[in-house]
Amino acid sequence: MKKCNFYVFLVGVCLIFSSCCCQRQCGAESQKEVNICNKTVATVRDYRSLDGCKYLLELEDGRFLNPINLDLSFQNEGVKICVDFVSLRMPSVCMKGKVVELKSIIAL
Numbered sequence: 001m002k003k004c005n006f007y008v009f010l011v012g013v014c015l016i017f018s019s020c021c022c023q024r025q026c027g028a029e030s031q032k033e034v035n036i037c038n039k040t041v042a043t044v045r046d047y048r049s050l051d052g053c054k055y056l057l058e059l060e061d062g063r064f065l066n067p068i069n070l071d072l073s074f075q076n077e078g079v080k081i082c083v084d085f086v087s088l089r090m091p092s093v094c095m096k097g098k099v100v101e102l103k104s105i106i107a108l
Contacts, residue, residue, distance in 0.1 A: 052093030064097030080108040
């Protein structure tokens with residue numbers, strides 16, 4: 001009876017540790033780049049007066065996106081656009097908004 005309890009305990013411990021390892025690996029992958037694709041309406045805002053900033057995208061809820069590849073044809077204050085983007089985990093000199101890479105952009 002004692003051996004049976006010991007083996008059940010041992011199997012339980014092995015399962016717990018194996019699940020923790022998987023979560024660590026998944027967490028390490030998500031640290032590199034978080035893929036969050038959205039089709040979102042935004043307004044282009046000119047923040048060139050702030051150090052390190054260029055054109056930012058203001059979302060309808062008031063949050064900002066800092067695109068690394070905004071096309072010159074869309075770099076005008078107040079332009080309404082629809083964007084599909086990938087959120088990147090990288091620092092920004094601008095310190096305003098989440099750094100994103102635009103996958104598609106359509107003028108509204």
